[in-house]
Amino acid sequence: MIEWVSAVTQGVLLGGLYALFAAGLSLIFGVMRLVNIAHGDLIVFAAYLGLSTTMTFGINPFLALFVVVPVMAGLGYILQRGLLNRTLGEDILPPLLVTFGLSVILQNALLEGYTADPRKLSAGTIETASLSVGGLSVGVLPLLTFAIAVAVIAGLQWVFYSTSAGRGFRAVSDNQEIAQIMGLNKAHVFGLAMALALAVTAIAGILLGVRTSFDPSIGGGRLIFGFEAVIIGGLGSLWGTLAGGIILGVAQTIGGKIDPGWQLLSGHIAFLAVLAIRPNGLFPRVDH
């Protein structure tokens, strides 16, 4: 019995990481209807950026966040205004194609720069530390990851619903033309949204790199996990995205408990089941 409780607990905590993969994806789609195929590769790129930062300055990966988060945010703003804004319009195909191309470029650039060898961020003793709760052993790192995920989602929620920048995001999402009439520069608002999304991506990348080893090819898988978490939770709902990540994580750990080969498969099955029963996800945004 305790083994199953343990599997579910681990799944919930893993779900926090998936929610972080998903939050940026969800934010970008919500504000500008852009599906960013390169999102997973940007997560991996952030992990490598973390690797270079820890090696250059000899610091802990968690300290590297203070470098990687602002760098990724800045890159996000430049990427949006320099490239992605030009692809947005009536047709949804150009941004898909361009971000797919970006994904290929990123993977190959990482391969060129860091080789295909798996790498890992080393956070020291925290990686193996665990807490014992009523016979249940819970890793400190997964717990910390989950706590960070909840804090990030709460922070995004606050930005969206309690700041003037968030008001701008929602207004542009509702009606781009009227938002322009109100003096909002759409290009700038989109740039800010991408900066915010890649700041979250930076956190996700560092936590991924501390948790497991990574190589330039794993971005696609992270994109799928993020995408599934968004769809399970329901588009446009940040807390729903966290719930989606948790459901995906629990499905994977329970599947893995039954048979190690079923881990990924059971996550995908859970996703398909939700898609079949509730195509809009479990917590879709209702405002129309």
Place this chain on the structure above:
Amino acid sequence: MPEPLLSLNALDARYGDFQALYGVDMQIISGEVVAIIGANGAGKSTLMRSISGLLPNESEQVVFKGRPVGDWRADRIAKLGVALVPEGRQLFPSLSVEENLKLGGAVGRKGQWSLDAVYGLFPVLKERRHQASNALSGGQQQMAAIGRALMANPELILFDEISLGLAPVVIRSIYEAFPDIVRQGMTAIIVEQDISRALSVSSRVYCLQEGRVSLTGRTDDVNRDEITAAYFGLAA
């Protein structure tokens, strides 16, 4: 004649291959209230889109405060002092009533209009300020849309079909607020299909017909027959 606040110079607005306006000339003096009337498809909304920057034109075709702004983006024109109350209200459904108003004030222009001033003009908005904007009745939504435009403290405010789809009693209550809106010398352009309503609050009128100005004059000087002819294109 004083320097006009807004002038349109031979404005030919197009949507791709389709030309909606043909050589429209218009001068609006600061402090004026001007009505623009015309049948469906005459080009009234295109004119609003051109002035507010949603439809790009050649630079010199739209001159506001002496600056050629025909090719400016809408958000830059808004910051220069043009606000639009769009046809069909078009409030932001994800934003509460108060957030809609605050967004209107985001252009950062100073002036007499603030949240308190708008709530003073339309007290019902204050009662419902925390509700979702799409929970309001049509008339209240129109008040919120007007309030949102006023929050920008514009020098020129454009009203596009503000009585469309509203009950007569609601239209009357909205127009009753009109003198308060323009009292401080705000310049206004009113686009209406309801001709008598538009003429009652304006000092000058332009009539559009198939993309051309078919009649212009002081409201007091034009008579009903002239308007009918200009409106429908009947031989006078």
